[in-house]
Amino acid sequence: MNRTLDTPESRPWLKLVLVAVAGVLVVLASPFFGSTQLNWANLLSRGSELNIDQEIFLNLRLSRALFAALVGGALGVAGAVFQVTLRNDLATPYTLGVSTAASLGALIAFHLSLKGLAVSGFALMGGLLSVALILAVARWLGGGEGTVTLLLIGITLNLLFASLILVLQYMSDPHETFMIVRWLMGGVDVTGLSISGWLAMVLLPFLVILVIRGQSLNVLMLDDLTARSLGVHPDRSRLIAIGAASFMAAIVVGFAGPIGFIGLIIPHAVRRIVGDDHRFLLPACFAVGGGFLALADIIGRLIGGDLEIPVGIVTALIGGPIFLYIVIRKARTL
Amino acid sequence: MTTPEVSVSDLRWSYGENEVLRGCTFDVAAGEFVCLAGPNGAGKSTLLMLLTGCAAPQTGAVRLAGEKLGAMSERNRARRIAVVPQTESTPPSFTALQTVLLGRTPWLEGFLRFDSAEDRAIARDALETVGMSDFAERPIGKLSGGERRLVTIARALAQRPALLMLDEPAASLDLMHQQSIFRLLRRLNQEESLTIIAVTHDLNLASLYSDRVLLLNNGEVVGDGPPAELLEETFLQEVYGAELWTHQHEGRRYVGLKP
Numbered sequence: 001m002n003r004t005l006d007t008p009e010s011r012p013w014l015k016l017v018l019v020a021v022a023g024v025l026v027v028l029a030s031p032f033f034g035s036t037q038l039n040w041a042n043l044l045s046r047g048s049e050l051n052i053d054q055e056i057f058l059n060l061r062l063s064r065a066l067f068a069a070l071v072g073g074a075l076g077v078a079g080a081v082f083q084v085t086l087r088n089d090l091a092t093p094y095t096l097g098v099s100t101a102a103s104l105g106a107l108i109a110f111h112l113s114l115k116g117l118a119v120s121g122f123a124l125m126g127g128l129l130s131v132a133l134i135l136a137v138a139r140w141l142g143g144g145e146g147t148v149t150l151l152l153i154g155i156t157l158n159l160l161f162a163s164l165i166l167v168l169q170y171m172s173d174p175h176e177t178f179m180i181v182r183w184l185m186g187g188v189d190v191t192g193l194s195i196s197g198w199l200a201m202v203l204l205p206f207l208v209i210l211v212i213r214g215q216s217l218n219v220l221m222l223d224d225l226t227a228r229s230l231g232v233h234p235d236r237s238r239l240i241a242i243g244a245a246s247f248m249a250a251i252v253v254g255f256a257g258p259i260g261f262i263g264l265i266i267p268h269a270v271r272r273i274v275g276d277d278h279r280f281l282l283p284a285c286f287a288v289g290g291g292f293l294a295l296a297d298i299i300g301r302l303i304g305g306d307l308e309i310p311v312g313i314v315t316a317l318i319g320g321p322i323f324l325y326i327v328i329r330k331a332r333t334l
Numbered sequence: 335m336t337t338p339e340v341s342v343s344d345l346r347w348s349y350g351e352n353e354v355l356r357g358c359t360f361d362v363a364a365g366e367f368v369c370l371a372g373p374n375g376a377g378k379s380t381l382l383m384l385l386t387g388c389a390a391p392q393t394g395a396v397r398l399a400g401e402k403l404g405a406m407s408e409r410n411r412a413r414r415i416a417v418v419p420q421t422e423s424t425p426p427s428f429t430a431l432q433t434v435l436l437g438r439t440p441w442l443e444g445f446l447r448f449d450s451a452e453d454r455a456i457a458r459d460a461l462e463t464v465g466m467s468d469f470a471e472r473p474i475g476k477l478s479g480g481e482r483r484l485v486t487i488a489r490a491l492a493q494r495p496a497l498l499m500l501d502e503p504a505a506s507l508d509l510m511h512q513q514s515i516f517r518l519l520r521r522l523n524q525e526e527s528l529t530i531i532a533v534t535h536d537l538n539l540a541s542l543y544s545d546r547v548l549l550l551n552n553g554e555v556v557g558d559g560p561p562a563e564l565l566e567e568t569f570l571q572e573v574y575g576a577e578l579w580t581h582q583h584e585g586r587r588y589v590g591l592k593p
Contacts, residue, residue, distance in 0.1 A: 221424075221425050222424060225383070226417065229386055229419075231412030232408070233408055271427075279446060
């Protein structure tokens, strides 16, 4: 009897390929949606320069779909890594304060009347500062019992950064306040493909590191003593994984603002599809997280009409109910 | 004289003021089946932790075949020592086979550390050895406590260790599972010449299946010998502070509590 195709060992590959194809399809479909109807003849015509329809298709819509996919993918992976390393379903870039600290950085840049890349740079610095704080605490705690403490510290830092954001808002004039509020809704409205290229190049090394360490993440699902007895140093593995995931989260928040729920729901959903093997789970989270954010962006552009609904609002509006459904179903089947 | 499999010299450990181990020295020869017993708080768990190399001793040393545990790489150590903890923490969604495959972690090679056909064959073999082949695709969460314990032992066997350490392998299991697990350990010990150190509270299991009992009290080895000699009434009463009797039957000693 030939059962090589349906053995559980080979199934994760198939599922990973399926979700990857689904993610790519969403990104490729995305440019066909939007408030402006594109002219097919123009789109397919060839000229030395891009015509307006091609310009919209490539530099506005495809670029933002790609950008959304990278941001969503990175947040999905970061969430999965935080959840396994801290052994807590609630651990995400959000709950650990990384997203909020990055937002605080961006808002300080606004306050200093900085624009463009400088804002992203400040956000990145804020995010990395919180990463450094978390890593310093993790290192200081040393022993494996620190995961709950680490989560509590992350939550506390998150609240602290959030109140600093409120302070900034309170001190700002109405125009600045509006910019702050808009930024906090998250957005993927970028122009041009090059920014996605850069983002992909920056994110890729961290994704590779995490996938290579997938088996040690699998072992971290067990208790620390067992992990050690299997040759995995739990503290060191946690440190590397949390570090890489935090970098990914801080980088994308710096570019796109805080986008919630992806780090929370995507790993949950993907675990149910692909299983708990992180060598498959992490790439799958990237694909599904990316596809989900690209889809949320399409929805945001469609339901709002001329007024685009910021993607961060859409993810929360779709993500909330989905997450509730998953949690309730899980609780009922136990 | 051959190098002992495990050599423990003057092992000390304290948590702050509290001295848990006060200088333990003993050897375990290759192929021995040793049970580590003693009252609660005697230092058994700490000793086991140090023996596995999962923590470094504050003073003294543990050597495996002459090599200090602290000087070995984690990977190398994990290829030679396997540990079965008292409680399993495997995610309930993992199948028995996936769980056992985790035991191959220290042997995985290559960029992505994917398990090879050989790794899967070894894992299936380990499941076969513990008699759990039929449960290979069953999620851990759907197995009984005894079945889970067997899968955890299979995971340890998949590490292909020279030394197997177990923390209370029969705790909270029914008599049938206690017997099947200790028979399995005895078989592995005799047929595969696996060196086994098991922490156990059950002196009768130690008497039935092990070569030697190490009795720990107040952080010191207070008794060391074959169970038939060591498990003596007044001695045990003194160590445990409990009123008990021992009974000899077909060359073995059994221990029971007085009402």
